[in-house]
Amino acid sequence: MIRLLLAAYTRQKSLGILSAFLFTAFVLQSCDSDSFTSAGTSPSTIPNIQVGTEFSSINALAYTKDQSITLQSVTGIQVQKMRILIKELKLRPAQDSIPGNEKTLRSQPFVMEWSAAGFTVATSATIPAGNFDRLMFQIHRFTPPEANTQAGNEALRDFATSDRPTIIIEGTVTNNGRTEMFTYRSNVVFNLNVAFDQPVTVGNSTRKLSLQFVPPTIFRNSLGLLDPREPRNQNVIDNALRSAFRVIVK
Numbered sequence: 001m002i003r004l005l006l007a008a009y010t011r012q013k014s015l016g017i018l019s020a021f022l023f024t025a026f027v028l029q030s031c032d033s034d035s036f037t038s039a040g041t042s043p044s045t046i047p048n049i050q051v052g053t054e055f056s057s058i059n060a061l062a063y064t065k066d067q068s069i070t071l072q073s074v075t076g077i078q079v080q081k082m083r084i085l086i087k088e089l090k091l092r093p094a095q096d097s098i099p100g101n102e103k104t105l106r107s108q109p110f111v112m113e114w115s116a117a118g119f120t121v122a123t124s125a126t127i128p129a130g131n132f133d134r135l136m137f138q139i140h141r142f143t144p145p146e147a148n149t150q151a152g153n154e155a156l157r158d159f160a161t162s163d164r165p166t167i168i169i170e171g172t173v174t175n176n177g178r179t180e181m182f183t184y185r186s187n188v189v190f191n192l193n194v195a196f197d198q199p200v201t202v203g204n205s206t207r208k209l210s211l212q213f214v215p216p217t218i219f220r221n222s223l224g225l226l227d228p229r230e231p232r233n234q235n236v237i238d239n240a241l242r243s244a245f246r247v248i249v250k
Helices: 002-034 144-150 231-243
Strands: 049-055 060-062 076-093 103-106 110-115 120-125 130-139 167-175 178-186 191-202 207-213 245-249
Touching: 049 076, 049 110, 103 120, 110 120, 178 231, 191 207, 191 245
Parallel strands: 049 207
Antiparallel strands: 049 120, 060 076, 076 103, 076 110, 076 130, 076 167, 130 191, 167 178, 207 245
């Protein structure tokens, strides 16, 4: 009988010590959590800038000019998807053109994609508050060693092929009622600064910037539509790419 009472007392004492330990741990964890949060989520963890992609409202192209005075045979083009390999993405402070003062959103190669899905977030970041007037990015081409390294990267491997493209555009071409798929691959490389209509103020809340692509800018000229499958149109299309982007504040 005495042994039973001692065993019960020992178990009860052990449970009491364990309960006290768990309660203390809970209190410490609660205090530790509160030290990192204030009224919800810490402001430092909330992205205050998002950059997304979307096509302009004019995507389907049709050519209705008198066909007898044009050398072009295409009567319709529709871009369905576009991908660009970007190395750097930055915001420039308003009225500040001093190199090095830009705020970096992304610094490593990544792919920005445009599709029929509409506005799609490409990247988010938290930057110091301020006014900004330009989105700056570098269209990148992998070096052969970089391409070998990235060949197994699912997100980047289409840009790590033997031709190492920088821009891949997919869509359809229509000629006399017949529609075919096309894939346009460019290896053009350049830095682009896209100015805003007016400076954007970034503070504590999230601001959204839409980098829009305007297909008519690159696939149309005074003679009609430029067939992206024709090698003779490559230089004209590549040169026009510099003017095919605009930024809209959402």
